[in-house]
Amino acid sequence: MNRNQLHDQNLKFVLQQIFNNHPTSRIEISHQLNLNKSTVSSLYNTLMSAGYLTELGLGEASTAGGRKPTLVEISQDYGYTLTFDLGYRHLHALVTRLNGRVSKYDRIDTKGKTIHEMVDRINEYIGQIQKQDTTSNGLLGICFSIHGIVLNNQVKTSPFIDMDGVDLEKIFSMAYQVPVVLENEANLSAIYERDFNGAHGLNSTVTISIHRGIGAGIILHRDLFRGEHGDAGEIGRSVASIEMDADGQPRFMHAEDISSEDAIIQKVEEQKGLKDLDRDAIVRLYREEDPETLVILKAFSTAIGGLIYNTMKTLDPDAFFLNSPLVEEIPDLLKQIRSVYQTLANDHVNIDVTQNARLATVLGGCSLITHRVLGLDNYELNFERPTTEPVG
Known part of the structure; x- marks a missing residue:
């Protein structure tokens, strides 16, 4: 590297250190990066003059004595980012400051709305x-969570929302002159697990997102794996069974035809002769020990356990996480899924539920757009998970 390239790289290292170890000090950064104090001070001053940092006062002197260090962190008043999850029924909106801290969350009803109406609402x-903003630089970037396949920052397929040719990146980057990033919602759930939960100390994980469909976010060696065409993780489309119809032709059943939330709701409605059920109704029927619902959810647990087994044999990750509000509401389902996997595999792999599943995708989006805004796309950043759910 030439001198300018080395300077830029060291500047990013210093910024990463401050983000991940707040509050910190110049002397601590110097020790962590093995850079001399004058180099760190120069880089520190560059970041400070750009407005990225805020000083918090003096910390404790070292045991050897000397001057007390000035503590510093990323300025929460520099600006903010926005993440929108384009769900079938709701638009989830999250506002986060540059330091990754959540300041506002809203869930907006969009059931039956067209993509054009959703764009207007956004x-x-x-x-x-x-209008409410008091930061120095305002909006810094936007991330969109897409329930479909994303390739080259464009929506490739969207099974639940007709995109009607709408180019989200073009519309919003032109309107607000900020970076706009699109990503698959299961991938964002996987990023959330990696960046908001202390990294779990894990190298490779698979987060299975179970909502209207089923998808997987794959982290291999700490990096998100999308595949060559953006289709990696589309495990809901994997063939779960093959049946022959009356004419002797094969009829393929996909995993999400059997074990997505929509599939469960449809089966319960058919079995009980009901209409317009939702997740809450399924949970209620389970807690009432409704016989038909218990059987259907047992089949769901068996199918998900089998899906995890197949994925384990393909990718061999350290752990699995289930982004499933249904499993989060009914913990017994997790026990059943673990039992099915252990019966098939005769070994143990960590299978857990994503905590606070409703916010997982938008928090993953917060990480993705914060990386982009800071110019740290290939650098690890550690975020603090909200201890309470933010409200609008």
Whole structure:
């Protein structure tokens, strides 16, 4: 590297250190990066003059004595990012400061709305946030969580929302002159597990997202794996069974046809002759020990356990996480899923539920867009998980 390249790399290392170890000090950064004090001071001053940092006062002197160090962290008043999860029924909106701390979350009803109406609602929401904003630089970037396949920052397929040719990156980057990033919602759930939960000390993980469909976010050797065409993790489309119809032709059943939330709701409705059920109704029926519902959810647990087994044999990760509000509401399902896996594999792998599943995708989006805004796409950043759910 030439001198300029080395300077830029060291600047990013210093910024990463401050983000991950707040509050910290110049002397601590010097020790961690093995850079001399004058180099760190120069890089520190560059970041400070750009407004990225805020000083908090003096810390404790070292045991050897000497001057007390000045503590510093990323400035929460520099600006903010926005993440939107384009769900089928709701638009989830999250506002986070540059230091990764959540300042606002809203869930907006969009059931039956077209993508054009959703875009209008997003613009309206951004306008409201801008009016309330008191930061120095305002909106810094936007991330969109997509329930479909994303390739080259474009929506490749969207099974639940008709995109009607809408180019989200073009519309919002032109309107607000900020970076706009699109990512699959299961991938964002996997990023959330990696970046918000102390990294679990794990190298490779698979997060299985179970909602209207089923998808997987794959982290291999700490990096998100998307595949060559963005299709990696589309395990809901894997063939779960093959049946022959009356004409002797094969009929393929996919995993999400059997064990997605929509599939469960449809089966319960058919068995009980009911209509317009939702997840809450399924949970209620389970707690009431409704016989038909118990059988259907037992089949769900068996199918998910088998899906984890197949994925384990393909990718061999350190652990699995289930981003499933249904499993989060009914912990016994997790026990059943673990039991099915152990019966198949005759060994143990860590299988846990994603905590606070409703916010997992938007928090993963917060990480993705914060990396982009800071110019740290290939650097590890550690975020603090909200201890309480933010409200609008």
